[in-house]
Amino acid sequence: xxxxxxxxxxxxxxxxxxxxxxxxxxxxxxxxxxxxxxxxxxxxxxxxxxxxxxxxxxxxxxxxxxxxxxxxxxxxxxxxxxxxxxxxxxxxxxxxxxxxxxxxxxxxxxxxxxxxxxxxxxxxxxxxxxxxxxxxxxxxxxxxxxxxxxxxxxxxxxxxxxxxxxxxxxxxxxxxxxxxxxxxxxxxxxxxxxxxxxxxxxxxxxxxxxxxxxxxxxxxxxxxxxxxxxxxxxxxxxxxx
Ligand SMILES: C[S@@+](CC[C@H](N)C(=O)[O-])C[C@H]1O[C@@H](n2cnc3c(N)ncnc32)[C@H](O)[C@@H]1O
Numbered sequence: 001x002x003x004x005x006x007x008x009x010x011x012x013x014x015x016x017x018x019x020x021x022x023x024x025x026x027x028x029x030x031x032x033x034x035x036x037x038x039x040x041x042x043x044x045x046x047x048x049x050x051x052x053x054x055x056x057x058x059x060x061x062x063x064x065x066x067x068x069x070x071x072x073x074x075x076x077x078x079x080x081x082x083x084x085x086x087x088x089x090x091x092x093x094x095x096x097x098x099x100x101x102x103x104x105x106x107x108x109x110x111x112x113x114x115x116x117x118x119x120x121x122x123x124x125x126x127x128x129x130x131x132x133x134x135x136x137x138x139x140x141x142x143x144x145x146x147x148x149x150x151x152x153x154x155x156x157x158x159x160x161x162x163x164x165x166x167x168x169x170x171x172x173x174x175x176x177x178x179x180x181x182x183x184x185x186x187x188x189x190x191x192x193x194x195x196x197x198x199x200x201x202x203x204x205x206x207x208x209x210x211x212x213x214x215x216x217x218x219x220x221x222x223x224x225x226x227x228x229x230x231x232x233x234x235x236x237x238x239x240x241x
Contacts, residue, residue, distance in 0.1 A: 018162075047218075078147055079147075081137060083109075086113040108122070148182060168195075176206060186236075192229040211230075
């Protein structure tokens with residue numbers, strides 16, 4: 001926090017990162033300004049430190065934890081799909097909550113990138129937009145899921161409208177998957193950059209789910225356009241189109 005005020009991590013601990021305590025990256029000469037800023041932010045981000053100290057592969061795990069603590073999405077024995085799962089922070093958190101290491105629940109993840117294994121989880125490397133991958137995910141989850149998660153984000157171009165449309169396309173694909181596999185009462189949580197193009201997806205969600213809301217966990221940087229959409233109470237009776 002640049003203002004020096006303490007902020008609370010997911011575990012409730014307070015951090016102070018104000019003047020005098022701010023870490024500055026070493027050996028960053030010659031890097032692009034945006035990359036220098038990213039490194040500086042990482043070094044001074046309390047959520048990065050907390051995620052690391054708790055053994056999570058990404059600070060993103062804390063976002064899911066914060067949303068889950070508030071909205072009670074994960075439960076023992078749940079069947080969960082994680083779209084855009086690399087490097088695996090959400091998989092790690094979901095695995096703990098559903099009891100995967102004790103042989104409970106089902107967890108299936110997919111990403112374009114390689115993801116380190118998570119004990120008990122099935123992880124695919126591929127594109128959610130590929131029909132064969134989609135069929136394989138549905139097979140691995142045995143046709144039905146209680147929760148579909150998507151933290152998918154496209155590589156950013158720096159051109160905000162283009163980035164918004166690309167991420168919204170991923171939201172559409174994730175929603176399509178959720179509509180195929182969710183059990184009645186199931187939930188869908190997805191990254192959603194607000195900017196207008198996501199309106200159609202939100203409309204479909206309002207049709208198919210009892211409740212649709214935007215959520216922004218504390219671990220999601222306040223200055224970022226990132227937010228999440230959470231749809232709960234899947235109706236399970238998708239009308240014929
Ligand atoms: C923010 S990261 C996910 C972080 C993850 N939730 C975690 O906790 O570690 C977004 C991921 O979405 C993936 N992604 C983007 N487009 C995708 C696609 N079409 N199919 C599968 N994964 C995709 C990216 O490769 C990237 O790893």
